Amino acid sequence: MVAAKRDNALMVVACDARASQGGVLPGMPLATVRAMHPAVEVIDHDPHADAVLLNAIADWCDRYTPLVALDGAEGLLLDITGCAHLFGDEAALMRSLTAALTRQGFETSAAIAGTAVAARALTRGAPRSIVAPGDEARAVAPLPVAALGVDDAIVRGLRRAGLKTIGEVLARKPSELAARFGEEFIAVLRQATGDDDAPISPRRPAPDYVVDKNFPEPVATTDVILPTLLALAKLLIAAMERSGKGARQLVASFFRSDGAVRSISVETGQPVTRVEVVQRLFAEKLDALADPLDPGFGYDLIRLAASVSVTTTEAQRGFDTTAHQAEDVALLADTLAARLGARRVVRYLPQDTHIPERVALAVPVQHCPPDAGDAPWPARADIPPLRPLRLLQQPEPIEVLAGVPDGPPAQFIWRRVTHRVTRAEGPERIAMEWWRAAQPGLTRDYFRIEDEDGARFWLYRDGLYEIEVMPEPDGTGQPRWYMHGLFA
Amino acid sequence: MDGARHSMLARLKGEIDRLESGTAETLRRVPLGHAEADAVLQGGLVQGALHEVFCDGAQAPAATGFAAGVARLLADQRFLLWIRQDFSARENGELAMEGLAELGLDPRRIVMVSAHDADSALRAAADALACNALGAVITELWGDTRAFDQVASRKLTLAAQDSGVTALMLRIAAAPQASTAETRWMVRAAHSPPSEDWGAPVLDTSLIRNRHGQTGRWIMEWNCDACQFREPQTHSRLVAAEVADRSVRTSVTSAGQRLAG
Incomplete structure (x- = not known):
């Protein structure tokens, strides 16, 4: 027996066959049940676990039809149009399905009907029935109104009006019912009788x-x-x-x-x-x-x-080798992506920005637009390379000794190693893109540096001295320096 | 009987010689552009072979530049697959496409593969080398690894020979160890020549293993325009393209003379 807190009282949510034989019904207060059967075993209601289990069952039901939909929290709707003959006939399909689920330890009730609402009503009121097309109205007529799966308020309202079965409700004029219970209820009724049908919404699109x-x-x-x-x-x-x-x-x-x-x-x-x-x-x-x-x-x-x-269009491979080079590379990329993951096999596409870390956008090869190979990269400006060969994933803060506060550094410490600058070129000023963010960050002054060992670095001072970064008389407020890239 | 055996041995030796010389002839060598190095390499680096580039942890950018240059020469406008270990990118930064473009490589022809570790990087390299649509496969590994042993290097060498795709191993912060590589280089950065527009990659390269010749050590500069290595230039802008078979000294004096004139 499963219980949960509803309206500040513990209520029975679901119970097994033995409990219902003992007079327990879903919706009863737990205290009443405890008074009737002190030894009853109570489990806390876990809607999430129920949903996970129902989804797993729905996955399994994929073997009968690709169109499986969840029906509330406790039902599944399978659209078996065109699938039944694969298992013999409709009865054989239902037998196979219920038998397999019973083997897995579930209690099931199943029914087959021409519309989803009719099938739902039959599983609740008359399990194991298979209704021929056009026969729905007769089949659902003796069932209680609650089997329709409509709102509790409607069920209570109908019961108060003395209408207990669907057949009694159907005998009323639709206009009377619509005035009292709304157009939606009429739509459900029409679907239950097979006069109308609404498609189910499958969990995932049917594969091609x-x-x-x-x-x-x-x-x-x-x-x-x-x-x-x-x-x-x-x-x-x-x-x-x-x-x-x-x-x-x-x-x-x-x-x-x-x-x-x-x-x-x-x-x-x-x-x-x-x-x-x-x-x-x-x-x-x-x-x-x-x-x-x-x-x-x-x-x-x-x-x-x-x-x-x-x-696809079948194309004959020509003698032009460059044409299918790209195809072969794409094939290799697919193989590597299957093993390593799509995000690990990338190509870079140029972006319209001058922020160094955003210029190249890594795009998985599989998701590259077909014309990605055509996007041109900006032409090189001048003879010495102005951009580093390796760009650090995050600019790393460095300690810098500079002759003048807004000049190039004379010495810096990066990763605990002191580098003496022998040559410096700069600054190349890169302002942040104010049109992209409200707080775009500080302007960077980039310097190309060569140290005494011949290693070449790309570092920058974050913020314009005395404009964006205000020095204090006590020596604080100095601009910070960062290492951003490494030249070959 | 004995004579027959001798003649058979001689015949087999001749066969082997023919096969060996035959393979040597079919190998395509690509000149680096540095005259002395090319002379030692008997014309240049062999395509469809395994070449290794080693460097200290701090010299990763220089070695990257050398590997990129060699790949540019050997791949010859075809696709380049760059496989790198994740740790290497964390330690030495990601490969920057703008920087590569400035060196003369085409970012549109580069496919980047990130591998968790050396094992998966080498496996990806072995697969990639079977794809002859590629020009070169660069495998960038960080630190000493047991994964790249004799067997693994033999595997890559055979794959490279079969497909003609060049395999480049970029071994950052690793000590050279025995392998089946055709050449093995040790690279570090060298000072830029005293000129106004300094900044092109100037590399101190040591050829520490060469299967078919001698070793040596040269200072090379990457020429971003010609996409070749060359002797470092003392003067910034040479008027004429340099002659390939001139030694370092003459090129220096000629440059000086041009400066004076």
Whole structure:
């Protein structure tokens, strides 16, 4: 029995079959139940854990149809249009589903009907029923109004008016009901009788292409995974090829016989049209998983889906080698990204700014716009390089000895090493972009420095002396210096 | 019997010589642009081989510059894959695209890969070297590592030979160790020549291993315009392009004469 605090009193939220035989009903105060059955076992209500579990079950239900929707906090709606024949017929599908869930330790009630509302009402009022199309009104008529899943206030209102079953409500004129309970209730009623239908909202969009492999006996070895994926990839690619599609994102789902589902997805920059590529990407991805696939008691279904697909044009490779160089590099990037993660394989795109740390924007190769290779980088200004080869991730504060407060440094200490400056060039003044932020920061005066060992540095003074940074008579308020980059 | 054995041995030796000279001929060498170094390297650095660049922890920028220059020469406008260990970026900063562009490399042709550790960096390098669309693969590792042993270096060498993609190892704060590298360099920064527009990379490079020749030590300057190394220039702007086969001293005096004239 599960209890939670509602309106400052502990109420029963849910109870099992034994408890209801003892007269316990959801909605009763816990104190009453305790008085009736002092030995009752009470568990605190944990809505979050319930939601997680329901989502896991919904994941598992993906094996019956790609369109699975959550129905409130305790139900699932499956749109099985066009799926039933894969399992024999509708009755066989429902038997298979409920039997599997019972094996997993859940109590279920299921029903099949032409509309979502009718099916919901039937699961609550008459489980295991399968209603033929057009027969909904007759099937739901004897059910209590509460089975519709509408607001409690409406149910109470109808009961007070003496309308207990859906059939009694349907006998009333819709205009009377609408005046009392609102248009929405009428819409629900129309859906319950099959006069109207509303689509369910699936948890995730249906993939464009799906192929499955069922195992009559669960397979518990990991070496079967890659060959199975290869076989599935062949089917999938063949199906996609017929409609001229290539996959940009592939998801492999592993359904364990105990109900756990694990999905692994790989993304590519170029649409995949070749089986070897699919196999290689998944081999990399499975190899690099932080927590590897755990077959547990074995998989009984492995599925491969193309969740994002784009139209591809079959192009013959010409003799021009530069054209497919980029393609080969993209393929390599996909492989490396599958293993290391997309954010670790990047290209840099120039940005329209003069703040040194923002000039180059790292973009994952897979997400690079196709014309990224064309964006020109600003031309070099003059002979000696004015920008460092390596830019520190964060400018590092340094201690500087300067001849004059707004002049170049004569000596500085960086990372506990003293460097004596032999040559300095600057300042190159870079003002922050006031149009981007309200507090853009101080103007930087950059200096190119060479020390006595020949090492070349790029450092800056933060703030204009006596304009942005005001020195105090006691020696404080001096501008700070930072090391920002290193020249070759 | 004995004679037959001798003749067979001679034949096999001849076969081996032919194979060896044959491979040596098919290797493409790219001149660095520094006359003396190119002479020692018998024409330049070999493409499709493993080259190593070592440096002290504090000399990372200089070694980066040298590796970037060598990669620019060997990759020859093709894509460049730069694999770096995360720790190296934390310690020595990220590779700056503006700076690379100023050295004459094209940031649009650079793909950057960040690896957690030396193992994954080397694995990525081995995969990348199989992709012959690339010009060069630079693997930047920080510190001494057990991951890059003889076996790993052999793997990279073979992969580079098969595809013709040059493998460059940039070993920051690491001590040179035995490997199958074609050449091994030790790089540190050198003083800029006394001129007004100082700042181009001037590097003190030591060739400490050369599989097919002698070693040596030279001061090289990277010429950002010609995208080649050269002898350091005492005068800032040479009027004419320098002649490739002139020694350091003559080039210095000629520069001086031009200055006087």
